[in-house]
Amino acid sequence: xxxxxxxxxxxxxxxxxxxxxxxxxxxxxxxxxxxxxxxxxxxxxxxxxxxxxxxxxxxxxxxxxxxxxxxxxxxxxxxxxxxxxxxxxxxxxxxxxxxxxxxxxxxxxxxxxxxxxxxxxxxxxxxxxxxxxxxxxxxxxxxxxxxxxxxxxxxxxxxxxxxxxxxxxxxxxxxxxxxxxxxxxxxxxxxxxxxxxxxxxxxxxxxxxxxxxxxxxxxxxxxxxxxxxxxxxxxxxxxxxxxxxxxxxxxxxxxxxxxxxxxxxxxxxxxxxxxxxxxxxxxxxxxxxxxxxxxxxxxxxxxxxxxxxxxxxxxxxxxxxxxxxxxxxxxxxxxxxxxxxxxxxxxxxxxxxxxxxxxxxxxxxxxxxxxxxxxxxxxxxxxxxxxxxxxxxxxxxxxxxxxxxxxxxxxxxxxxxxxxxxxxxxxxxxxxxxxxxxxxxxxxxxxxxxxxxxxxxxxxxxxxxxxxxxxxxxxxxxxxxxxxxxxxxxxxxxxxxxxxxxxxxxxxxxxxxxxxxxxxxxxxxxxxxxxxxxxxxxxxxxxxxxxxxxxxxxxxxxxxxxxxxxxxxxxxxxxxxxxxxxxxxxxxxxxxx
Numbered sequence: 137x138x139x140x141x142x143x144x145x146x147x148x149x150x151x152x153x154x155x156x157x158x159x160x161x162x163x164x165x166x167x168x169x170x171x172x173x174x175x176x177x178x179x180x181x182x183x184x185x186x187x188x189x190x191x192x193x194x195x196x197x198x199x200x201x202x203x204x205x206x207x208x209x210x211x212x213x214x215x216x217x218x219x220x221x222x223x224x225x226x227x228x229x230x231x232x233x234x235x236x237x238x239x240x241x242x243x244x245x246x247x248x249x250x251x252x253x254x255x256x257x258x259x260x261x262x263x264x265x266x267x268x269x270x271x272x273x274x275x276x277x278x279x280x281x282x283x284x285x286x287x288x289x290x291x292x293x294x295x296x297x298x299x300x301x302x303x304x305x306x307x308x309x310x311x312x313x314x315x316x317x318x319x320x321x322x323x324x325x326x327x328x329x330x331x332x333x334x335x336x337x338x339x340x341x342x343x344x345x346x347x348x349x350x351x352x353x354x355x356x357x358x359x360x361x362x363x364x365x366x367x368x369x370x371x372x373x374x375x376x377x378x379x380x381x382x383x384x385x386x387x388x389x390x391x392x393x394x395x396x397x398x399x400x401x402x403x404x405x406x407x408x409x410x411x412x413x414x415x416x417x418x419x420x421x422x423x424x425x426x427x428x429x430x431x432x433x434x435x436x437x438x439x440x441x442x443x444x445x446x447x448x449x450x451x452x453x454x455x456x457x458x459x460x461x462x463x464x465x466x467x468x469x470x471x472x473x474x475x476x477x478x479x480x481x482x483x484x485x486x487x488x489x490x491x492x493x494x495x496x497x498x499x500x501x502x503x504x505x506x507x508x509x510x511x512x513x514x515x516x517x518x519x520x521x522x523x524x525x526x527x528x529x530x531x532x533x534x535x536x537x538x539x540x541x542x543x544x545x546x547x548x549x550x551x552x553x554x555x556x557x558x559x560x561x562x563x564x565x566x567x568x569x570x571x572x573x574x575x576x577x578x579x580x581x582x583x584x585x586x587x588x589x590x591x592x593x594x595x596x597x598x599x600x601x602x603x604x605x606x607x608x609x610x611x612x613x614x615x616x617x618x619x620x621x622x623x624x625x626x627x628x629x630x631x632x633x634x635x636x637x638x639x640x641x642x643x644x645x646x647x648x649x650x651x652x653x654x655x656x657x658x659x660x661x662x663x664x665x666x667x668x669x670x671x672x673x674x675x676x677x678x679x680x681x682x683x684x685x686x687x688x689x690x691x692x693x694x695x696x697x698x699x700x701x702x703x704x705x706x707x708x709x710x711x712x713x714x715x716x717x718x719x720x721x722x723x724x725x726x727x728x729x
Contacts, residue, residue, distance in 0.1 A: 137175065141165075142214045145173055145221060156190060161224060164209075171209060172225070176218040187218060193285075194220045196263055204254035205283050206274075225282050230346070231270035238349040238377055241384070245414045247273070248343055250281040252407035255339065258283075259332045259403055266330065268338035269319045270345065317358055318351050322366050322394050333396040336403055340391025347384070348376045352392060366394070383413050386472055390538055397565065401538055435465035435492045435501070437485075440529050442505070450521045456513065462529050463508045465492055465501045473497035473725055474539035476530055479712075480548025480575075481585050481644070482626035482637055484508050487547065491717050497725065500533055502526060506636050509629060516639035519647055523553055527562045534566055541728045543570040543721060547712045549586060549644055551576035551669075552653075559659040570666040570724035574711040575675050577648060589641035592634045618709045654685060658693035661700070666724045669701045670716065674708040 137147050137160060145162040148170075152159045157177040164171050176190045194211035197220070201207070207223040230247055233239075239247075251273060255265060267285060274282040317325070321337035324330050344352040352370030355361045370392060373385040387409045393399040400406050439461035447457050465485045475497055477488040486509060488501035505525045506514040517525075534542060544566075546554035551573040557563055558571060577586075588605045630637055660667050671679040682701060685691035692700075704716055711717075 142173065142175075142217060142219060143212050143221075145171065147173065156186070162221075164221075170224045172206075172222050174220040174222065181216060181218060190218055190220070197222065199261060200258055200263065202254055202257045204250045204281050205258070225274045225276050225284070227274050227276035227282075229271050230273040230275055230281075230342075233275060234270060234346060234349055236349045238347045241380055241413075244343070244346045244384075245410055246279070247275070247281055247346060248339075249407065249410045249414065251283065251342070252339060252403050252410060254281070254283045255335055256402070256404040256407050259335070264330065264332055265335050265338075266324065267316055267319075268335055268342060269316050270342060273342075317361055318353065320365065321396070323396060325362055325365055331396070332402060333399050336391050336400050336406065337393075337396075339403060339406060340388050340400075343384075343388050343391065344370065344373060347373055347380060347388070381413055381416070383409070383416070383470060386470070387413075390472075390540065393538070397535065398538055398540075398567075401535055405536075405538075435467045435489055437463055438466050438500075439463045440532050442525070446525065446528055449524055450517070452515070452517055452521055454513075454515050457505075457515070460505075460512055462505050462525060463503050463510075464529065464533070465489060467492040467495065467499050469496065469498045471496070471498040472540035473543065473728075474534070474537050474541070475499040475543045475545060475721060476533060477501040478526060478544075478546040478550035478553055479503070479507070480546075480550045481589060481640060482507070482630075483547075483550075483622065484625070484629070486625065487712050488545075488717075491712070491714050494714050494718060495721065497721070498537060498539065502529055504640075507629070509625075511629070514630060514633060514636045516635040519640055519643035522640060523556050523560075526553055527557050527560065530557060531562060531566065541570075541725065542566065542568045543572065543724055543728075544568045545572040545574065545717070545721070546576075547574040548708065549577070549640075550574075552644070552648075552656075555653070555656040555660055558663055559656050563659075563663055568664050569728040571660055571664050571668070572717070572720050572724065573667070573669045574716070575672055575678075575708050576653060576669065577678065586641040586644050589634070589637045590645055592638045618707065622709055651691075653682070654691040654693075657682075658695070661693050661695035666727050667700050668720050668724065670711060670720065671701070671703050672706050672708045672711050673703075676703065679703055 137158070138150065140147050142162070144165045146165055147160045147162045149161040150158060151161055151172065157175045160173045160175060162171055162173045163169075176187065181187065191211055194208055197206065197208040198211075206225060209221040209223070211220055212218070238244075255268070258265060265283070268283075272283065272285040274284060276282055319338045319341045321330065321334040324334045324337075341352055353361055353364035353368065355364050373380065373388055374382065387400070387406060390398075390400045391406060400409075442457050442460050442462065444458050447453050447455070463485060465488075475495060477491065477499065479485065479487040479501070484507045485501040485503040488499075492499045492501055503509075503511070504522050505511075505517065530544075544554045544558065546552070554571060554573065555576065557566070558568065626637070657667075657669070669682075679701060682692065686696060704711070706713065706716060
């Protein structure tokens with residue numbers, strides 16, 4: 137091919153070879169510039185599927201105008217020779233720049249950050265690379281990173297002149313393994329459908345290799361490498377490179393999770409994390425005055441927008457709910473551990489605000505829909521509908537943060553809701569490592585707060601009577617103050633519009649049967665490694681009943697062990713205090729690590 141002219145490109149030099157063909161340096165005789173020509177091999181030209189894939193690569197690249205992705209000038213078919221004319225990148229591949237002992241942190245970030253930004257850009261336009269590896273990333277003469285070879289890219293949507301949309305895997309036979317073995321995600325290796333999270337895994341492999349000088353999954357054969365990717369955990373980055381930040385080790389480990397749902401969910405998340413690490417380095421090196429910021433762990437409010445699909449699954453469908461939001465507090469701590477907290481009836485996300493501030497782990501505290509302190513709507517929904525909405529929010533938070541360890545905690549009716557989440561199909565997807573139940577209802581029928589709430593009619597005199605009933609539960613001044621703080625928050629929000637409280641309480645009581653707690657508890661013990669059920673001084677009847685039933689007929693199941701149920705010397709509402717909660721969570725984190 138050297139010396140030949142294809143269209144207006146005169147070929148001057150062979151640059152490299154690959155599975156699809158050869159890459160040549162050529163001179164654009166019209167614009168008087170050097171370009172790269174990627175020429176499909178003769179074998180490929182005779183294969184219609186390879187020709188389509190080759191043309192698809194050109195379309196993919198042409199749609200991605202980004203400084204870290206090579207620019208395409210055109211796709212040509214000249215006398216039966218198919219080729220792509222593209223930007224000529226002078227430099228070397230990242231593969232040839234990986235030091236045996238790994239790269240210095242600043243050098244690693246110089247590669248990782250623009251690489252993640254480029255792949256995130258491609259994902260935003262529906263393109264999944266599927267073959268990320270150091271050999272497909274160039275470092276040009278100016279120090280700019282360039283992502284190459286989108287030949288195996290999967291498309292979520294790209295226009296086709298030939299007819300219907302070309303969608304993901306249209307041009308890939310079902311079950312076909314596409315990519316380079318050492319960098320494949322488990323689902324890719326098994327020939328299952330892939331999404332953006334496959335690129336997250338491949339990026340994690342690359343970052344690990346840049347950091348250590350070797351790949352995370354190695355073996356003497358292709359079968360061995362495949363087995364390692366599917367089943368083995370790589371040597372800890374901190375063990376290999378103790379000089380690197382713990383945050384970098386955490387990011388890479390989360391990229392390399394076997395299950396896509398437990399992985400970093402987007403390359404944009406990886407990019408943001410790497411940028412934060414670089415910002416931390418700059419801050420350490422800076423002599424400037426510190427910038428004031430929120431106290432570490434100080435919770436901030438976040439929200440999840442309710443969608444049409446959410447409302448469609450409810451028994452009570454209120455159109456105005458679409459576009460409204462469920463809120464939660466987030467302490468935003470950097471941690472592999474995530475604690476999700478759910479309040480009891482009438483309360484909201486503020487119940488665990490102090491706990492969030494004192495926990496050393498990432499933690500969020502949810503508000504049921506309409507129960508938040510600033511909720512726009514407070515519609516009367518059933519207990520079952522609240523369970524569904526809480527489940528949607530829990531799953532969304534779990535997916536966006538993708539922790540290594542997940543703990544779920546609920547107080548009072550929130551504890552019962554956590555049990556129902558764990559026992560549902562969602563619980564199988566969440567795979568929590570631990571559950572803390574603070575004062576769940578064991579005895580079917582009325583709870584301390586749900587009973588009075590269920591009988592409210594909306595009449596002011598009736599509401600006042602309900603307040604008196606609840607206040608009477610206090611056995612000392614401390615408990616009276618705690619109960620009155622709770623009631624002040626609840627009725628400060630709902631005022632006399634108590635239908636939401638009433639309907640929740642009535643359907644919550646209706647859902648309880650003599651065996652519901654025991655059935656749900658047994659399921660939780662089967663699905664979750666560590667379960668703790670904590671009862672206060674007000675809940676001794678529930679605690680005694682649970683243990684009596686278990687002694688009599690093994691009601692708590694074969695997996696029950698004595699440490700799962702404990703009593704503490706505080707009232708029911710005091711169970712959510714840091715003095716009770718923090719030791720329980722710390723124990724479960726230690727057991728789960």
